[in-house]
Amino acid sequence: MGRYSAADIEKFSYCHLNWLLSLKNDEMNYEQKNGIAVHRDVEHKLQKIKKNEEDAILFEQLVAIYSLGAIILSVVGLLIFSITIKISLISYFLIVISLVWFLADSFLLYIYLKGDRKSGLAMLVFGLVASVFGLSGIFIFIRLGILFGKILTSIAIIWIIGAIMALYFYNYKNIKALTIRKKTDVVEGKIVYLDDMKSSELMVGKKYPVSGRPDYVVYNDNKYIPVEIKTGRTPRGPLYSHIAQLIVYCMLIEDIYNIKPDYGIIKYPEKSIPIQYTDAWRDRILQSVSTMDNIKKSGVTHRNHRNINKCRYCSRNSICPEKLI
Numbered sequence: 001m002g003r004y005s006a007a008d009i010e011k012f013s014y015c016h017l018n019w020l021l022s023l024k025n026d027e028m029n030y031e032q033k034n035g036i037a038v039h040r041d042v043e044h045k046l047q048k049i050k051k052n053e054e055d056a057i058l059f060e061q062l063v064a065i066y067s068l069g070a071i072i073l074s075v076v077g078l079l080i081f082s083i084t085i086k087i088s089l090i091s092y093f094l095i096v097i098s099l100v101w102f103l104a105d106s107f108l109l110y111i112y113l114k115g116d117r118k119s120g121l122a123m124l125v126f127g128l129v130a131s132v133f134g135l136s137g138i139f140i141f142i143r144l145g146i147l148f149g150k151i152l153t154s155i156a157i158i159w160i161i162g163a164i165m166a167l168y169f170y171n172y173k174n175i176k177a178l179t180i181r182k183k184t185d186v187v188e189g190k191i192v193y194l195d196d197m198k199s200s201e202l203m204v205g206k207k208y209p210v211s212g213r214p215d216y217v218v219y220n221d222n223k224y225i226p227v228e229i230k231t232g233r234t235p236r237g238p239l240y241s242h243i244a245q246l247i248v249y250c251m252l253i254e255d256i257y258n259i260k261p262d263y264g265i266i267k268y269p270e271k272s273i274p275i276q277y278t279d280a281w282r283d284r285i286l287q288s289v290s291t292m293d294n295i296k297k298s299g300v301t302h303r304n305h306r307n308i309n310k311c312r313y314c315s316r317n318s319i320c321p322e323k324l325i
């Protein structure tokens, strides 16, 4: 069995003859060229979102490192002082409080490392508060004139400034990504695949004989969701050919990521339509692939519908010998 792209299967699902003609003459009409330009514009915005969100994660990690660093500096410093010199009751009190916050921060770090990104910010808050307590304790020692205390305090302050700056950039990148997301109406979730011809490779099925490039794929709630953007007029319901194309992307995700998506989304200019990925749909695509194989071998097929509107909006209308209009 040959391998067919999602674009091939879309054409075939629109009209068998359209697909066969496209193999011989694949010139694009105005609507297709315009559609590509709109796609490139959306991809550019998606690229910006992806980049800003990746940067935000990087700064979030820096926040985590800096906050933990500040807290360790403060606590270790206080502990050293507490065993080397006689300290006041208030310093003991500050040490105990900063130790409690340190434990809370360590727990948050554990959750953060397990993948809960929201705990990163909480870590910073805990880290900063603990550092403040720790620094207060160290300041007391500075007043006693201990050089090591001064050095430790300076490092801790620099460390905290680093944490605050990382937090600022984290927020800046996040807000930037969020603003573009709202304007572009991107499906919620982390963008893990983007058809920008740069960051993501062509998806090639291992067990299914299909390939393709979804416009983008988001990862949300442990699920992958392929999204296909359609330009031009918004139909009342999703077109069969568009559904077929989206189902191919669902098959590719199932094949490559080993997680079966529940659904994919077709985004028309005026509405987004979720399409359930079912075994029945997958079998229909495999059936189409087998028919395409036979047609390719024989080199012969005919119009398989009586829908005058299909011919009206067909990209092969000018060269089609069986057109209805």
Ligand code: SF4
Pocket: 014, 015, 016, 017, 018, 019, 021, 303, 310, 311, 312, 314, 315, 316, 317, 320, 321, 322, 323, 324
């Ligand atoms: S013009 Fe009509 S029959 Fe011809 S390829 Fe297009 S949809 Fe099919």
